[in-house]
Amino acid sequence: MPRAHRGDDTRPQRWRWSGRDADGRRVAGEIIAIRREDVIQRLVEQRILVRRIQRKRGFGTGAGRIGARDITLFARQMATLLRAGLPVLQGLGVVASGVEKPAMRHLMEALSKEVNEGASVAEALGRHPRHFGELFIHLVAAGEQSGTLERMLDRVATHKEKVERLQSRVRKALWYPAVVLVTGGIVASLLLIKVVPRFEGLFHDFGAELPALTRLTLALSEFARDYWVWGCAFVLGLTLLVQAGQRRSSTFATRLHALALRLPILGRILEASCVARYCRTLATTFAAGVPLVEGLESATGATGNHDFSAAIGHIRRDVLDGQPLHIAMRQTRRFPTLAVQMVAIGEESGTLDQMLERIADHYEQAVDDRVDVLTSLLEPAVIVILGVLVGGLVVAMYLPIFALGGAI
Numbered sequence: 001m002p003r004a005h006r007g008d009d010t011r012p013q014r015w016r017w018s019g020r021d022a023d024g025r026r027v028a029g030e031i032i033a034i035r036r037e038d039v040i041q042r043l044v045e046q047r048i049l050v051r052r053i054q055r056k057r058g059f060g061t062g063a064g065r066i067g068a069r070d071i072t073l074f075a076r077q078m079a080t081l082l083r084a085g086l087p088v089l090q091g092l093g094v095v096a097s098g099v100e101k102p103a104m105r106h107l108m109e110a111l112s113k114e115v116n117e118g119a120s121v122a123e124a125l126g127r128h129p130r131h132f133g134e135l136f137i138h139l140v141a142a143g144e145q146s147g148t149l150e151r152m153l154d155r156v157a158t159h160k161e162k163v164e165r166l167q168s169r170v171r172k173a174l175w176y177p178a179v180v181l182v183t184g185g186i187v188a189s190l191l192l193i194k195v196v197p198r199f200e201g202l203f204h205d206f207g208a209e210l211p212a213l214t215r216l217t218l219a220l221s222e223f224a225r226d227y228w229v230w231g232c233a234f235v236l237g238l239t240l241l242v243q244a245g246q247r248r249s250s251t252f253a254t255r256l257h258a259l260a261l262r263l264p265i266l267g268r269i270l271e272a273s274c275v276a277r278y279c280r281t282l283a284t285t286f287a288a289g290v291p292l293v294e295g296l297e298s299a300t301g302a303t304g305n306h307d308f309s310a311a312i313g314h315i316r317r318d319v320l321d322g323q324p325l326h327i328a329m330r331q332t333r334r335f336p337t338l339a340v341q342m343v344a345i346g347e348e349s350g351t352l353d354q355m356l357e358r359i360a361d362h363y364e365q366a367v368d369d370r371v372d373v374l375t376s377l378l379e380p381a382v383i384v385i386l387g388v389l390v391g392g393l394v395v396a397m398y399l400p401i402f403a404l405g406g407a408i
Contacts, residue, residue, distance in 0.1 A: 014102065015039045019051040032106040066131055068164055070104050075136075075157035082150035087117055097310040106132060120144055135159070135281055135298040142288045152288055159284045163277055163302070166364055170273045173266060173371045180382050184393050187388045189224060196221035217396035242327045250306065269370045274303040275339055276363035278312065283356035293320060308334060325352070340361075 027048060033039045037052055043050050050266040074095060081091035089112060096108030107128065114124040122141035125132040136156055143152030200218060203210055210218075224231075246253040261267045261274075281302040285295030291319060296316040300309050311332040316326035326344035329335045339359050346355030 006220055015053055015055055016044060017053045018052060019043065019172070022047045023055065031323050032102045034106075057134045063080060066101065066103050066107060066202050068160065070101065071136075071371065072157050072160040072164065074104075074108075075153045075160065079153035079157060082153065087120055088149070098402050099110045133298070133301065135285060135302065138285055138290045138294055138298055142290050143235045146289065155284060159280060162280060162360075162364070165275055166276060167304070170269060172280060173269045173367075173374055176375060176378055177266070180378060180385060183382075184385045187386060189228065191390065192217075192221040192224040192394045193228060196397065197225070203400055211396075213392075213397050214398045217393060254306040254310055257305045261305070261307060265374055267369070269367055269374070270305065272310040272363045272366040272370065274305045275335060276360045277302050277304065277366065278308065279339065279363070280360035283353045283360060286356065287353040292325065309333075378408050 004240050015031050015033060015036070016028070018026070021027050033042065036055075039053055040050055077095050077098075078088075081094055083090065086094065092108055092115065093111040096105055096112065099105045099108060105336060110128070111121075111124045113129060114122060119127075120141075122144055123138050125140055126137050129145060139152045139156045140149065143149035159370050196217060200221070203214070203218070242256070246256065261271050262272075278299050281299040282292075282295050286292060290298075293316060296312060296319060300312045300316070303309055303312065310332040314332055315325070315328040316348055318331065319325060324344075324347055325342050326347060329343060330340045342355045342359050343352065346352035
């Protein structure tokens with residue numbers, strides 16, 4: 001089975017060049033390539049004498065970035081072309097000619113070149129691990145060996161579509177409360193920094209003791225005006241520190257992700273998502289004829305959670321030692337009883353792939369239901385939170401005025 005080369009994380013760049021052609025005329029243009037040497041080689045093959053090459057800034061982000069949907073579309077298109085009888089090399093050329101993103105077109109051209117030089121499709125994909133994961137490579141390799149490459153590409157496209165849909169639902173569950181809290185914080189900060197100080201001078205002329213709520217609001221306003229820069233720096237620094245910690249320390253990332261699974265409501269959504277993605281990946285690889293151990297290797301990175309990935313790593317080692325899958329899953333204490341029992345039934349009846357598909361469907365539906373519940377609960381919560389913040393500040397500012405009016 002081909003392995004992905006982990007060190008290949010370079011990105012294609014857009015290069016501007018100028019020079020002279022074989023007739024001595026001045027020519028110029030742009031080429032998409034990873035290295036400067038690649039640009040020179042391609043121009044030399046066109047019999048162009050290179051005078052100047054300059055990297056064009058800004059490429060590789062925005063419209064040039066290759067996303068998961070681009071890879072899914074590529075798999076679906078290749079499956080359709082192969083089913084229509086086109087050879088792999090010609091299919092890659094057809095897909096490349098219809099791609100609008102420069103980075104994606106460059107990737108298709110690189111794959112065509114590697115296949116044309118004698119590499120298998122799986123080997124060519126394995127040279128681009130940033131875009132094609134182990135699951136993709138395992139299924140393509142199995143398809144090439146069994147002569148069912150178009151069916152495997154269709155299967156991997158369907159798998160990625162379901163996983164992307166599940167990820168979008170989880171992102172919605174995570175972003176909605178975050179947006180609510182950030183919006184409330186920004187509104188409250190603007191009121192404390194910009195609005196409350198306008199009342200402060202007026203209150204000093206009252207000559208009477210201010211209500212406790214008003215004094216608290218004025219103190220918060222003074223604190224916000226003095227330390228808002230430090231507060232923003234702290235939030236930004238903490239965010240960057242957490243991101244850097246996850247990249248550099250797998251232990252820190254595992255503990256952070258384990259903590260996320262214990263969050264109320266959100267933790268249940270994340271757990272159901274991890275179980276669904278694990279079962280979906282394992283079902284796809286197992287049904288394609290990929291050995292269970294290699295399927296578990298693909299599933300390790302498919303959950304999107306380091307804590308679950310560590311648990312799947314333990315499962316893989318136990319399965320290598322000869323334990324049944326359901327016993328290995330139970331020992332991690334990470335998987336729900338229902339999932340473990342259904343896997344046990346699948347192993348005993350020889351229908352493991354079907355049972356894993358049913359488990360994935362069940363927990364994907366659970367994610368949908370819980371996200372809908374969270375959304376329905378947060379909609380009134382938004383009104384309540386903003387109402388309390390804004391209304392509380394308004395009341396605090398007008399209490400002294402009401403008291404003065406009563407005294408008069």
